[in-house]
Amino acid sequence: MSVFAAVALALLVTITLALARAAMGPTVFDRLQAANTIGTCAMMLLAVLGFLGGRPEFLDLALVYGLLNVIGVIAVLKFFRRGDLGDPGHHPAAEKAAR
Amino acid sequence: MIHSFSALIALFIFWLLLSGMYTPFLVAAGAGSAVAVLLIAHRMDVVDHEGHPIHLAWHAFFSYWPWLVKEIIFSAWDVSKRIWHPSLPISPSLAEFVPTQNTDMGLVIHANSITLTPGTISIEVAQGRFLVHALTREGAAGLAGSEMDRRCTSMEVK
Amino acid sequence: MSVVIDVLSALCLVAGSFFCLTGGIGLIRMPDFYTRMHAASIVETLGAGLILLGLMLEAGLTLISVKLAMVGLLVFFASPTASHALARAAFLRGLMPELAKAEDASSKP
Known part of the structure; x- marks a missing residue:
């Protein structure tokens, strides 16, 4: 068994633990935190899988997955705080444009 | 330009x-x-010294990041020991203190470094007021006037 | 020489998986939301960093290493921002952290 397979296994176990927290988590923030951790682990898992299968193109997928993960968490948080994704908040340029 | x-x-x-x-x-x-x-x-309107801070690059690469990585390794090891310890020896605390940075850039670097180090997370960030959640009482006590604070301020004036 | 690099990379990968697992255990064991965040930040800093370092040693000086470094920089810059946004949103929502009682238990590991 190669060391990559062992790392992939450890990452899968971590994802399972985070999934358990997402299922249990008393507040919505616990679930979001678990989702963020799952995203980071999935990114690492994609990179390791690329090496395991000898296909380094998987790294591009890992990069895109990481970007989507961050944007996803921020978007869900914004949705919970304002109930709307399009609200620009208190940005001076946006307020100037709205006037 | x-x-x-x-x-x-x-x-x-x-x-x-x-x-x-x-x-x-x-x-x-x-x-x-x-x-x-x-x-x-x-x-x-994001291309300026804040959105693209080239003036910090040199100092950040060769002096600040290596120190920060060392700090992250030590505190991650400490938190890992606490997680594996059977009795879970944590004492979560909130700490409020005054950072010494003046510009937004310095405050952001300081707050990001605090969050990046396992064991401390910045909750509220404002000019002259940081609210930080720490995993242990010692971690909370060591935040005000820390080495990290000093290093961020010295990077800001360069 | 290549044996040394292989051993170093395997060590980094194993240590990285260990820290990822530690973070996962912490997510289950910690008592409240804010303390769980500290456990998750281990996964995002040392776990991810060591696994990426191990893969970079394995890949050598190629474009693959550059891409791995980009993944690392992304995690390095974006994860504290997301964590801070989460903590701040939870705090503003009124979720108070469970604080330790004054000097009851020793917090030495």
């Missing part, structure tokens, strides 16, 4: 590194994309 130029170069190098194929068409497409992204960034 110098920020636009360095952003353009950085974007183009980013394209070249990600693509890995250097046919004339793809290189030209990369140059076009870099210009387009720069124009959009100008329209959003």
